[in-house]
Amino acid sequence: MTSLVTVSEAVTVLAGLGHELTERQIRYLGLVPSQRWPGRNGGRLFDPVDVTLLAVFADLLARCREWELPAWSARAALTYRGDALRRAIGRRSPRFLLVDSARGTVTLSETRDTDTYAIDVRALAGRVTAAVRQYRVLEPSIWTGAERVPLREITSV
Numbered sequence: 472m473t474s475l476v477t478v479s480e481a482v483t484v485l486a487g488l489g490h491e492l493t494e495r496q497i498r499y500l501g502l503v504p505s506q507r508w509p510g511r512n513g514g515r516l517f518d519p520v521d522v523t524l525l526a527v528f529a530d531l532l533a534r535c536r537e538w539e540l541p542a543w544s545a546r547a548a549l550t551y552r553g554d555a556l557r558r559a560i561g562r563r564s565p566r567f568l569l570v571d572s573a574r575g576t577v578t579l580s581e582t583r584d585t586d587t588y589a590i591d592v593r594a595l596a597g598r599v600t601a602a603v604r605q606y607r608v609l610e611p612s613i614w615t616g617a618e619r620v621p622l623r624e625i626t627s628v
Contacts, residue, residue: 490529
């Protein structure tokens with residue numbers, strides 16, 4: 472079974488994991504999806520790595536609100552560390568994304584620093600992957616705007 476979700480499905484999966492993002496926030500984030508379904512109205516299809524990046528963004532966005540930092544700080548972190556984060560999720564190392572709100576820095580590290588806010592990327596990726604797979608088992612078809620189509624038909628084109 473292919474583990475891909477649409478934008479609206481990603482919102483549902485993230486909400487189930489306790490992360491709040493809207494479809495609009497995802498669309499304006501500018502994250503390049505793993506795939507698109509074919510055709511003129513082709514939509515974004517996110518794999519578990521993409522959804523993990525969205526979960527990291529949601530977490531950083533919540534922390535920015537809590538620390539009274541501008542929301543663009545969360546987007547900047549993903550923009551500047553997105554490629555490294557994607558590699559870290561794929562390799563499952565380094566384990567932590569460390570955020571120093573006082574200095575405004577975001578780094579990846581194998582060890583957790585007690586002076587910074589840390590996101591355990593490895594654990595988050597595992598939870599997101601399981602949630603995406605479970606969602607796709609429960610909902611094997613996606614809405615293409617005109618009809619529900621089994622995902623395997625879309626991704627095999």
